[in-house]
Amino acid sequence: MGSRGDLHTHSTFSDGVLTPTELIELAYRRGVRVMALTDHDTTDGLPEAFEAAARHPDFTLIPGIEMSTDVPGSEVHVLGHFIDWQDREFQSRLVHLRESRLGRARRIVEKLGELGKPVPWERVASFAGEGAVGRPHIAQALVEAGHVATVNEAFDLYISRNGPAYVERERLTPIEVVDILTSVEGLPTLAHPRDLDDLEELLGRLKEAGLVGMEVYYQDYPPEEVERLRILAERFDLLPLGGSDYHGLGGPSQREPGDIPLPDGPLERLLSLARDRGSLERV
Numbered sequence: 001m002g003s004r005g006d007l008h009t010h011s012t013f014s015d016g017v018l019t020p021t022e023l024i025e026l027a028y029r030r031g032v033r034v035m036a037l038t039d040h041d042t043t044d045g046l047p048e049a050f051e052a053a054a055r056h057p058d059f060t061l062i063p064g065i066e067m068s069t070d071v072p073g074s075e076v077h078v079l080g081h082f083i084d085w086q087d088r089e090f091q092s093r094l095v096h097l098r099e100s101r102l103g104r105a106r107r108i109v110e111k112l113g114e115l116g117k118p119v120p121w122e123r124v125a126s127f128a129g130e131g132a133v134g135r136p137h138i139a140q141a142l143v144e145a146g147h148v149a150t151v152n153e154a155f156d157l158y159i160s161r162n163g164p165a166y167v168e169r170e171r172l173t174p175i176e177v178v179d180i181l182t183s184v185e186g187l188p189t190l191a192h193p194r195d196l197d198d199l200e201e202l203l204g205r206l207k208e209a210g211l212v213g214m215e216v217y218y219q220d221y222p223p224e225e226v227e228r229l230r231i232l233a234e235r236f237d238l239l240p241l242g243g244s245d246y247h248g249l250g251g252p253s254q255r256e257p258g259d260i261p262l263p264d265g266p267l268e269r270l271l272s273l274a275r276d277r278g279s280l281e282r283v
C-alpha cells in the first residue's frame with residue numbers, strides 16, 4: 001500500500017521522464033490523492049499539471065518547486081509547497097537562474113572542446129529535453145561521444161567540482177532560498193537530508209528563517225533512518241514530510257509515486273497550514 005500523499009515529484013519540465021499529465025495519471029492510479037509537482041527551478045509544468053489534475057475531483061495538486069542551494073562542499077535542496085508561482089518577481093528570478101545555468105553548461109562544453117573531448121551542444125540539449133540543461137546531460141553526451149565509458153567516469157575525470165572542465169555556477173544559500181520561497185507564500189521543506197553534514201546546525205538556522213518541514217519519508221530510507229529523522233524533525237518543530245522524488249529513470253533507490261510510508265497526519269497538517277494562509281483557495 002502506498003501513501004495518499006507524495007510531496008516530491010519531477011516531470012519532463014526538469015529531469016523527469018513523464019509529462020505532468022502522465023505523472024498525475026500514474027500517481028492517481030497508484031492511489032495518490034495529494035501530489036506536489038516539484039520540478040527543479042521551474043514551475044513551467046504547472047499549467048499542464050493543473051489541467052490534468054482537474055480531471056479528478058478527489059485529487060489535490062500542490063504547486064511546488066525544488067530549488068538547489070550551495071553550502072561549502074555540497075548541495076542542499078529545498079522544496080517549496082503552495083508557492084504563489086505566478087508572482088512576476090519570482091518568475092523573473094527563476095528565468096535568471098535558469099539562464100545562468102545554461103550559460104554555465106555552454107562554458108563547460110567549451111572547456112571540454114579545449115581539452116580535446118568535444119561534445120556537440122545539440123546532443124547535450126537533446127538529453128536535457130524540455131528540462132534545464134545540467135551536468136548530467138553533458139555527462140551523457142561524453143559517454144555517447146565515446147570519451148568516457150560511464151556517466152560517473154565523466155564526472156570523475158572532467159566535470160566534478162575538481163575536474164578540469166568544471167565551471168562554477170551561481171550560488172544561492174539555503175537561507176536565501178527559504179526567504180525566496182517564503183516571499184511567495186511557500187511552505188519550505190528541506191529535501192533528502194540523510195547525507196547532509198552538520199544537519200542539526202543547518203536545521204537550527206533554517207527553522208529560524210522559516211523552514212516548515214523536513215523530508216523524513218524518502219525513497220529507500222530504511223525504517224531506522226526514518227525514525228532518526230522523525231525525532232529530529234520533532235525536536236526542531238518541523239513537519240515530518242516526504243516524497244518519492246519520482247523521476248522515472250529507474251535505478252535501485254527509485255520509488256513509484258506514493259511508494260513511501262508518509263502518514264496522513266503530517267500531510268493533513270501541511271494542508272491545514274496552507275488553508276490557514278489562504279493558499280488552498282489558489283489551488
Ligand SMILES: [Zn+2]
Pocket residue numbers: 066077191192
Ligand atoms: Zn533533490
Ligand SMILES: [Zn+2]
Pocket residue numbers: 008009010066245
Ligand atoms: Zn527532487
